[in-house]
Amino acid sequence: MTTRTHASVEVGEELPPLDIETTATIVAGGALASRDYTPVHHDRAAAQAQGLPDIFMNILTTKGFVGRYVTDWSGPDAVVKGVKIKLGGPNLPGHTLKIRGTVSAKTDAEVEIDVAGTNPYGAHVNATVRVVLPQ
Amino acid sequence: MLTADQKKELEATIQQFVGKPIGPAATSRDAVNEAMILQWCDAMGDTNPVYQDRAVAEKSVHGGIVAPPMMLDAWTMQGWDMHKGYDEPTNEEQRLHKILTDAGYTGVLGTNTEQEFDRYLRIGDEVTAETIIEGISEEKATGAGIGYFITTKTTFSDAAGAQVGWMNFRVLKFIPKEAPQAASDSGGGAAEAYVPARIKPPMGHDNAWWWNEVAAGRITVQRCKGCQQLRHPPRPMCPGCRSMEWDSIEISGRGTLHTFTVIHYPQFPGYEFPICAALVDLEEGVRMVSDVMDCKPEDLKIGMKLKAYIHEDDDGFKLPLFRPSE
Numbered sequence: 259m260t261t262r263t264h265a266s267v268e269v270g271e272e273l274p275p276l277d278i279e280t281t282a283t284i285v286a287g288g289a290l291a292s293r294d295y296t297p298v299h300h301d302r303a304a305a306q307a308q309g310l311p312d313i314f315m316n317i318l319t320t321k322g323f324v325g326r327y328v329t330d331w332s333g334p335d336a337v338v339k340g341v342k343i344k345l346g347g348p349n350l351p352g353h354t355l356k357i358r359g360t361v362s363a364k365t366d367a368e369v370e371i372d373v374a375g376t377n378p379y380g381a382h383v384n385a386t387v388r389v390v391l392p393q
Numbered sequence: 394m395l396t397a398d399q400k401k402e403l404e405a406t407i408q409q410f411v412g413k414p415i416g417p418a419a420t421s422r423d424a425v426n427e428a429m430i431l432q433w434c435d436a437m438g439d440t441n442p443v444y445q446d447r448a449v450a451e452k453s454v455h456g457g458i459v460a461p462p463m464m465l466d467a468w469t470m471q472g473w474d475m476h477k478g479y480d481e482p483t484n485e486e487q488r489l490h491k492i493l494t495d496a497g498y499t500g501v502l503g504t505n506t507e508q509e510f511d512r513y514l515r516i517g518d519e520v521t522a523e524t525i526i527e528g529i530s531e532e533k534a535t536g537a538g539i540g541y542f543i544t545t546k547t548t549f550s551d552a553a554g555a556q557v558g559w560m561n562f563r564v565l566k567f568i569p570k571e572a573p574q575a576a577s578d579s580g581g582g583a584a585e586a587y588v589p590a591r592i593k594p595p596m597g598h599d600n601a602w603w604w605n606e607v608a609a610g611r612i613t614v615q616r617c618k619g620c621q622q623l624r625h626p627p628r629p630m631c632p633g634c635r636s637m638e639w640d641s642i643e644i645s646g647r648g649t650l651h652t653f654t655v656i657h658y659p660q661f662p663g664y665e666f667p668i669c670a671a672l673v674d675l676e677e678g679v680r681m682v683s684d685v686m687d688c689k690p691e692d693l694k695i696g697m698k699l700k701a702y703i704h705e706d707d708d709g710f711k712l713p714l715f716r717p718s719e
């Protein structure tokens with residue numbers, strides 16, 4: 259993994275796309291890895307009782323993918339400073355979660371990346387991630 | 394529905410929660426550890442070496458293995474006991490939710506979250522979370538139903554008491570617009586059955602024939618039998634000679650981009666965004682509204698050559714779209 263430097267980044271740069279082929283294993287595995295044992299994230303009957311067709315991704319997993327997406331691009335020497343997330347529709351097994359991102363702002367110290375995750379339901383997540391890159 | 398007095402009483406009751414901690418500060422059961430970090434990285438497919446490769450991590454800006462920042466609130470999640478549900482509230486946040494649930498605001502939906510990281514967590518860190526109910530909105534009408542936005546703020550600190558980060562979390566507690574749909578027991582295909590599709594155009598006496606032609610593989614425009622003028626979209630009367638006699642001709646599909654707009658929001662389900670919505674000058678001399686596909690928004694140029702083709706959605710619906718051509 260190479261690290262992006264602050265100087266090499268320009269506003270408007272598009273990050274490489276990432277498509278997550280969502281499986282029940284990813285949904286349940288992500289929920290349990292984030293210590294979220296809420297049944298709707300691993301027990302299909304519980305999700306169906308709430309009116310959804312299947313278990314759905316928990317917010318921490320979504321956040322995990324957003325974080326991974328940014329550091330896949332920035333490399334290991336980036337420091338994530340903050341994230342703002344707007345949540346949309348649920349992400350289910352069988353959905354391709356398409357993650358796309360663009361560098362949206364740059365200050366002397368930080369770079370800001372807008373990340374959008376969409377699936378067949380529409381917007382699943384919109385996020386703004388702030389990172390510090392090596393100078 | 395609540396009466397105005399009942400609503401006033403409800404709002405007075407719930408507003409008493411604002412500013413209150415949801416309960417005593419909670420310390421993570423496990424200190425930050427490599428096993429849980431690796432499990433997280435496996436599930437997210439995250440290969441960042443600063444989370445899992447000691448040699449690389451030591452040489453990095455972090456100086457050693459760190460936990461993924463987005464994992465901050467995982468350490469203090471309640472874990473196993475969450476599967477039991479919360480019929481009996483165990484903290485102030487759950488008590489607040491139950492008051493609203495009992496008043497008919499049965500739905501709950503996470504809408505926003507914001508996190509700031511003062512520093513990355515290291516192996517051995519013990520994380521303590523303190524959450525307060527920061528605010529409750531006035532009643533709002535939303536797409537999901539009417540309800541209240543509840544914002545909590547959690548502050549995370551280390552064993553020395555220093556803040557390592559914070560998180561805001563906002564949920565909507567609402568009266569669902571309609572009862573949840575009955576659970577499907579059709580097995581593996583259930584998710585697919587719920588995938589929304591493109592919104593279908595209204596089809597009536599004056600235009601259904603045009604869509605039927607498209608479904609049969611032909612893109613046509615109307616032609617007046619009185620004066621031969623072509624017109625689109627379909628309508629009953631010729632704007633030139635007022636004849637109501639008409640037939641149609643199949644178009645070549647060749648045209649140029651007259652103008653366009655790129656639609657980013659709102660993102661309706663069933664479409665791929667952004668949408669390059671275009672007004673196309675057909676070589677026959679009429680204009681057609683459609684989308685330009687296989688073209689980045691920044692590559693759209695007024696006057697560029699386009700060619701029509703018939704696209705079929707997964708649900709079998711067909712419509713003409715355009716793509717750049719030589």
Ligand SMILES: [Zn+2]
Nearest residue numbers: 617620631634
């Ligand atoms: Zn005419």
